[in-house]
Amino acid sequence: MSDKELAKKILELVGGTENVVSVRHCATRLRIVVADKEKIQVKEIENLEKVKGSFFNSGQYQIILGTGLVNRIYDEVVKVTGTGDEEKSGEKEKVVYGNKFQRAIRMFSDVFVPIIPVLVATGLFMGLRGLLTQEAVLAVFGLTADSIPQNLLTFTQVLTDTAFAFLPALVCWSTFRNFGGSPVIGIVLGLMLVNSSLPSAYAVGSGEAQPLIFFGFLKVTGYQGSVLPAFVTGIVASKFEKWLRKKVPDAIDLIVTPFLTLLVGCVLALFVLGPILHTVESGVLFAVEHLLFLPMGIGGFLYGCFGQLLGIFGIHHILNFLEISMLAQDGWNYLNPIGTCGNVAQAGAVLAVAIKAASNKTKQVAYPACLSALLGITEPAVFGVNLKFMKPFVMSMIGGGVGGFLASIFHLRATGMSITGIPGTLLYLNEQLPLYILVNVVAFGVAFGLTWMFGFNKKMEQ
Structure with a gap:
């Protein structure tokens, strides 16, 4: 069965395109929100070739296809339904989207899943660099750590550091994309949070630099390595942009809307949301790591x-x-x-x-x-x-x-x-x-x- 045939068969067995509210996917699963779950023929879907199973979760019908295949089937499904990441409007959304907790979990998933592949690649680069710079490995080739050219080390740092250095830009882009804002504005807003004019969060943390002081008490730094400030800023700013689109006259929308969105978003991120959420994020990480590091492997x-x-x-x-x-x-x-x-x-x-x-x-x-x-x-x-x-x-x-x-x-x-x-x-x-x-x-x-x-x-x- 070809990818196109499998996609059409899945759509048929979930009740047809008219029953599909939205279609998304993660690394292994095709995730479909439907208007009427009673129309889904679960057993028939699970018996399809290449389908490894299915289940309902967080208001979605999730079909397990596996890596690679899920991307191709998703593309074929979108060609037929025209839904993709955008949900159809209407009362039926309220029926299938579950409670607030389920929607919050889906929101996390929809924002972070698209940026995971680049972080996976970055992790592999880190692993390979760690392997190739080990003394035991270098000794096999008759080399030492001093034998590695500095330019080569710099090149490996480009591969391993870029994604995390500009992580807020990735998070803001994905958040804007999922909340209906302009992704390009999200990228720029995220880059503002790590602008080189701001003291680096890493440098401030190590004592090499001092934060900027505003109003005599408010400390401002870059947000390198932070996720939550960029995430929440992306939600607020994208919703603000959508509100502006409805209020600003079409003749000046191209100028006014991006200007105000970036201005308000940057001010909120640096002076309000960032300091608060960075503290919250640090507290959550401290609690999780404290749990993981309980004595005696507990x-x-x-x-x-x-x-x-x-x-x-x-x-x-x-x-x-x-x-x-x-x-x-x-x-x-x-x-x-x-x-x-x-x-x-x-x-x-x-x-x-x-x-x-x-x-x-x-x-x-x-x-x-x-x-x-x-x-x-x-x-x-x-x-x-x-x-x-x-x-x-x-x-x-x-x-x-x-x-x-x-x-x-x-x-x-x-x-x-x-x-x-x-x-x-x-x-x-x-x-x-x-x-x-x-x-x-x-x-x-x-x-x-x-x-x-x-x-x-x-x-x-x-």
Whole structure:
């Protein structure tokens, strides 16, 4: 079945184009908001070739397709529906969009998912630079750290530092895009937050520079590495721009609207929203890192175990904000190694189910799901097998907790985000690599062993 045929079949089985309110996608899932969920033929969709499963979450019907394929199917669906990221207006939106909490989670997802690919690439650049500058690796070629040309090091810094140096611009762009503002205004507004005329947040934090003082008490710096100020500023400024579009006469709209949007947005960001939200952001990060660094690996166990529930409840995209903030502030991601153990544990549990299952249908779903989970895509394992039988999911939580405990004890930390399992090794191309492999093997083995002994039997298939 071609991509075009699959897209048309999906649209047909969700009730036709007239039932589609909006279509979006993340790294692995096509996410459709429909007017009437009763028209969706779930079983027929899950039986389609290349579809790995589906579920409802946060007011959306999410179809698991996998990386790469989901982008192509999304493009084909948009060609037919013409919806894309813009929702159709009307009363039916109120029916399907869920409560305020669900909408807030979707909002986080829609803003941060589009910028994740460049942050993944940046993390890989960091990992490769760390590998190639290690003394042991250089020694193989008869080189030392002093042998690396300064220009080459500068080039690698361009690859690794750019995305995080201008992170507010990426966040503002995506926020404007999702809230109906002009993305180009969002980019410029975000760049204003990291303008070289402002003292760098990094330099101020290290004591190398002093903040600008306004009104005798208000300290102003750049917002390099900050996410929340750019995010909230983007929401406020984009809504202000939309309001101006309705009020400003067409003859002067081109001049007045961008001028006022940037002026008001910059003033609010630097003097009001920025100082407050940067403090809030720092407090949230402090609390999360304090939890992860609880003594004796307790934090790692808790997150490795219960963090897997975030995906089921559809609130896992909140982690994107935390991971981006961690990487932007000190270049390390402390959530990734522990979360990876949870993903690999899902693979261990689903493999045990695949081997013990009597049903060929269960085996056909479980074996590919194991491979997908090892590659970092856990939805087929979670929603297609483990959560369906429940006990395997519980055993995977225990396996993830044990792996997370060890990851915390070993103080593992990643150079990037959003890739786990086997591809995730690229984020640990340093002295951590053997330990990364060890904790994941343990997580896989514990989940597999517990599921084999206690978590699954053939009667459960009935």
